[in-house]
Amino acid sequence: MDGLADFSSAGSSLLWLWIIEYLASFKEVDTSILHDLIETAPEIPDDLAKVTREMVALRCLEDLFGSSDKVNNDGLSCTENKVGFALSESCEDVLQQILQETSASDLNIAGPELLKWDVHPFIMHKRALMPKCALQHLKDTILEGTHPLAASLKESSGLTCVSECGTARVGDLDHNALAMSEKENLLPSTCENRDGQPRDNLHIRNMLPFKRSRGDMATRDMAAHTNGVQEKCDLNYNAKKHKQDAISNHQSADQISVPTCGKEMVEPLSGRDVAVAGREGSHFSNQSQDAGLEESQFPDDGCDNCNDLRRLGQNGDVNDDQIQHNQAEDGHNAARLPRAEPVQNATVDEANITERVPSVGTQHEDTEDESRGEVEHSCEEETLSDNDAYHNDRIDVAVKKSHFLSSQAALGHDSLATSGWTEQNLCVKCNKDGQLLSCSSSTCPLAVHENCLGFPVKFDEKGNFHCPFCAYTLSISEYLEAKKRASVARKELAAFMQMGSVCHQMDLANKLHSKDPGHSGSNGDKDIHENGNVGEQENNQENQNGQHLRDVSDQLCQKHRAKKKKAEPLHDVSDPLCQRHSANKKKAETSASCVNANSPCREEEANAFSGRDCISNGDKVVKENMDNYCPSERGLEGQPERTPPECGKLACTNTYVEPMDDTEAEAELQKEDVQPASSESSDPPESPVIALNIDEEEISESEDDKFIISNYSIRFRRPKTHYTYPPIPQLRRKKVPWTAKEEEILKKGVQKFASVDDRIIPWKKILEFGSSVFFGGRTAIDLKDKWRNMCKGSPRSK
């Protein structure tokens, strides 16, 4: 059944209006969706013409209902002009004209034009101006018949039957969803008996989401938009998206007209998805009774998932616990997935949403939370979308399985349809008996010859065989589980990195206090406050950030304690780590400087953020945690970036610069043989790494001092300007001594590229020129600085 065809034949063009309004409710409107609808619907010009009229009518109704704004929307006015209306006319007149049915020729003109018409402005306009219940007003007014034009408008708009049915069925996003669902449940029998059209309308209504979910991009977008409306209604976007997708998958596979539209309206009040399922079931049941269509598509022979779905729908008493229990009990029961999974998934997603909604729906005032929220949001979004895909896959598998079983039953013996393969010990593939592999899933009837599998049979750890369907479903489950764990780990990593930022800020605050005694405390605080939220964290950890930060810092410092195998109470001020750190700091820090007692953490974080596997700053624990961290170019410490393979798995932002001409640069050096043997031998190109490795010296954990990372490491620079919770703190690179070879190539480069007056030296070119020699972390600025130093030491002739 093609919903749009029905839609068109139904002739209820008001539905178009509702569609438009529906779309208009979305935050982001993709006009291509409407265009898709337009283009795929037959006899569209007429409908479009009606839509045109109704748009204008809507505009008029807007006026009637008090909207004083008469913004002249280009698209709308253009359309209006096409059908001979002018905005300046009075509402009554316009309405009258609408009802007078513009001539067919006018409509034909308007139709093609409308196809090119960008509905977006209109939608935006409607969204901006329409009262939330404007459509309801529209309907009510038409149905009440109090307006002089109501009667004819009612007839013209196709609301007659709706009126007679006594219910409004579409578009009442603000209405009580429960009442709505109840109304909807009442609709079919009465309406349908009066006129075929209403029934069509019902199907149209039901089919709309179905069309949205049919798989192509446009319809997918529309599904997303649909969910956008739900989001607007404080619904759980993902849960609904998933549920809708899930159901749509069933629909697309089985051509089941599950009224997701009605579901969407139900959902706002249905806190529990099972309740929704129950109501869906009600719809479904009604429809089945009315049309008898679904029965024909739900063969009783082995299509247990379909029947299960139906049962689930009809059984409004099912509750979450039951289902979850069943799932827990039957976690590996793929055969039951078709009925259980949609609910399960929705439940899971709902849980996710519980976490997620605040970050989406509320504005976090502090940047930290925003950043964290962003990270988590993106992570969850990614995970959820991926989950959706796999949930759909899982459902697809179930559907395919049921189809497969059905088709096999149809191809095989009739008895199979009733008794199943398992009971008869027949292969589901070849319908022959023999030594069969039975699927371990308790309710999966599938049995198959090993040879019929088409691939080598595999058994799980317990030696159980799972049919391909169940195996795939199981794999998806495991994958999703793993993703969930990864997501959690990512959050923890985010918290960990955030900790680095916190420590940094605290360290900065401490330094400001200790190094700027001239600054009054208030001034210092003020400065810090101006630069970010350092001050507030320093001053009060109980503020909204502080609590979380302290929690994170506690976690981190607990690692210290665990590592030291000492049960030291962790208190902000009395942390021994802090004391040790302070003692080892050459800079005299007052006792107050350890206010936050997180200095060790800071130092460790600093090293953590500089963490490359190839460069250690002394703390292996941190290093392990930062495997995937790759600081920005300026934040890179001396790390041999010229060896890209080492960067392989890292998301290095500092790309390996392929030498412009390696041989040229090195030839320059070799040609003149400028490298003293001693220099070359004692200071090979690798020397920077060696120099850095000074810091790598193993530090015994048994000694207190060993917690103090070498000062010759990356440190945070004092922020001079805004410090807005960077997920990656600013880092100071390690010093990388220049090798003689580097100096040589630098000299060559300068001689080669510098202009006559040496006013401007293209350091970037020189860097590329000598990239085979220069240490990978060098920048053009480094070259410049080095050249400056070299020139300081000796005249330019050097």
Next chain:
DNA sequence: TTAGGGCTATAC
């Protein structure tokens, strides 16, 4: 992208 000034860590 470059130049210049300033900052920081280290060596002495």
Next chain:
DNA sequence: GTATAGCCCTAA
């Protein structure tokens, strides 16, 4: 404490 090397920031 000072000198120095290397790094960072900012203006042009």
